[in-house]
Each structure stands twice: as C-alpha cells, then as structure tokens.
Amino acid sequence: MYAPERHQAILEQARANGRVEVRELAELLAVTPETIRRDLTSLERRGLVRRAHGGAIPVERSVVGSAVSDRHEILVAEKMAIATAALEELPDGGSVIIDAGTTTIKLAELLPVDRRLTVVTHSLPVAMALADRDNIELHVLGGLVRSSSRASVGTWTHQMVSMVNVDIAFLSINGITPERGLTTVNIAEAAVKSAIIKASRRSIVLADHSKFGREEFGRVAPLAAIDTIITDIGVNHELVLEVEAAGPEVVIAGSAGQPAVA
Structure with missing residues (x-):
C-alpha cells in the first residue's frame, strides 16, 4: 500500500x-x-x-469555515496573545486595514484609545468594535456580506480596496504552508485578502498554530508576498523554519502576549 x-x-x-x-x-x-x-x-x-x-x-475542517460566532470561542487565549503582540506593529498615527476574522476582531477591540488611527475594514464585527471610538477614523468597505464571516466581498469591495493605500494590513487566514502559501475556505474572501495585501505597504498575518500546515480551497498569496506572521507558542517549530525560509518573519506571541521571534 x-x-x-x-x-x-x-x-x-x-x-x-x-x-x-x-x-x-x-x-x-x-x-x-x-x-x-x-x-x-x-x-x-x-x-x-x-x-x-x-x-x-x-x-474537523468544518470548524474553519463555520460562523464567526462559533469560531470566536476557539483558542481564545492564543488569539488574545497574538492580538496583543500585533499592537506592537501599529503605525504611529498612520493607517491600517483590518481583515475579517476572529483574531482580527480581538485586535480591533484592543486598539489603544490614546492614538489616532485611520482604520479600513470589510468586517462588520470589526467596524462595530470601533464605531464609537473618537480616535479612530473608520472606513467600512461595502459589498455582499457573507453571513458566516459577516464580511463584505465582491466587486464593490474590490473597487474600494483599490482606492486606498495603507501603512499596514492585519490579515486573518485559514491555512499556511510553505508550498501553497496563504489559503482560505472561500474564493470570494480569498480575492479580497489578496487585494488587501496589494493595497498595503506591509502585510502582517495573525494566525494561531492550528492554521500552520493546513491547505484550503481559495489561494490568497505566496508567503513571499507578506512581511510577518504572528502566531502562538503551540506552533510546530519545524514548520516555522520552513515558512520563514519562504519569506516572512514569524513572531511567536508568549502566553502573556509578549512576542518572541522564532
């Protein structure tokens, strides 16, 4: 056999x-x-x-494509550590795109209240987390809203992404492998993520350890197209070395949210 x-x-x-x-x-x-x-x-x-x-x-691969409300309660501590570490990457008074995803929602909730930022998002939960913040200039991208992710996709979303040029993109992803790069479960969302990378000077992926070694249906970008991946201490270190060899730096967020470069 x-x-x-x-x-x-x-x-x-x-x-x-x-x-x-x-x-x-x-x-x-x-x-x-x-x-x-x-x-x-x-x-x-x-x-x-x-x-x-x-x-x-x-x-169970179905968990990855399940509703954001269900995924929000999975690997909570790890996602919080990753989001906390991502705060170190924020520009000083610049602009960011925050992608749809459970870890990126936590990042939005943690954004400092004493720093002015321009935030672009196609995620309704991210937008709701920031809508009342006086220090945030919030731009919400329109389009067809997918019920599972509560994020807009499609032609309108693409047109709006193409009109901006931001300092940093914070992306969520479903799969990371050295061979296939970044992948996600839905082609429409994969296309938006790809456009977000192109609209940003730096791209940072927020991904817990369960996303490493996983390949999904929709291809987003090769690893060489992004700058940094922030993950948690549960990640397979052999895979980290292979991922870094393909381009991006991998930062491992400690249990207290303090990053340590792998």
Whole structure:
C-alpha cells in the first residue's frame, strides 16, 4: 500500500471512530508502528489530524469555515496573545486595514484609545468594535456580506480596496504552508485578502498554530508576498523554519502576549 492510500485509510478510521491508535493501525495496514507515526506526522502537518498519546484524533475542517460566532470561542487565549503582540506593529498615527476574522476582531477591540488611527475594514464585527471610538477614523468597505464571516466581498469591495493605500494590513487566514502559501475556505474572501495585501505597504498575518500546515480551497498569496506572521507558542517549530525560509518573519506571541521571534 502506497503512502497516499495509507493516509486515506487512516483518515477514514479517525473520522469514523473519533481516534486512531498507532498499534492498531500498524496491524490493520500491515506496516511498522514507525511507518504509522510518520504517516500521522505528515497528516498533522497538513492539518488533518492532531497527534495524541499513542495515536491521533481527526481535525474537523468544518470548524474553519463555520460562523464567526462559533469560531470566536476557539483558542481564545492564543488569539488574545497574538492580538496583543500585533499592537506592537501599529503605525504611529498612520493607517491600517483590518481583515475579517476572529483574531482580527480581538485586535480591533484592543486598539489603544490614546492614538489616532485611520482604520479600513470589510468586517462588520470589526467596524462595530470601533464605531464609537473618537480616535479612530473608520472606513467600512461595502459589498455582499457573507453571513458566516459577516464580511463584505465582491466587486464593490474590490473597487474600494483599490482606492486606498495603507501603512499596514492585519490579515486573518485559514491555512499556511510553505508550498501553497496563504489559503482560505472561500474564493470570494480569498480575492479580497489578496487585494488587501496589494493595497498595503506591509502585510502582517495573525494566525494561531492550528492554521500552520493546513491547505484550503481559495489561494490568497505566496508567503513571499507578506512581511510577518504572528502566531502562538503551540506552533510546530519545524514548520516555522520552513515558512520563514519562504519569506516572512514569524513572531511567536508568549502566553502573556509578549512576542518572541522564532
């Protein structure tokens, strides 16, 4: 049995049973436990399973594309650490684009009240977090609002993004791999994210560790197109080295929100 066939069989077992064990898989597929461990490592790097003691559990990919209200309660501490570290990247009185996403919503909520900023966003939750702030000049991009992300997409959104030139873009993403770069679950949102990168002098991706090694349907940009990725201490350090070799700096936010460069 070739590796891709084993990987498919392992995924089917994991999704059917909720968990797989190395010893049982080795017997079932007639290979050594070491081979199964390598297979599980490969699947984990692709974001399909998560290693557990003696085996692995499946990663439910549907969570990534679920409603923002559901995703808001996942990896809360990690997202808060990332958003706090991102504050160090804010320009002094300049302009930023804040993308749609749960970590970027936390960043919007943490923006300082004593610094004047121009903020552009296509995210309704980000806009609502900033609408009453006197120190924020808020520009909301129109378009077709997707109910799952509560963000505008489409032709109007693209036209408005093309009219601005900002200092920094803070982006959310669903997948990061050295081979495929940045990806997300929806093509329309992928196109907006790509346009945001082009409209910004610097692009910073806010992504918790679960996004590393994951590939999604909509391609946003190669890693060379962005400057920095801020993630959390749960990230796979081998993947970090591969990502940095492709271009961006990776900053790891500590548990207290203090960044430490990987």
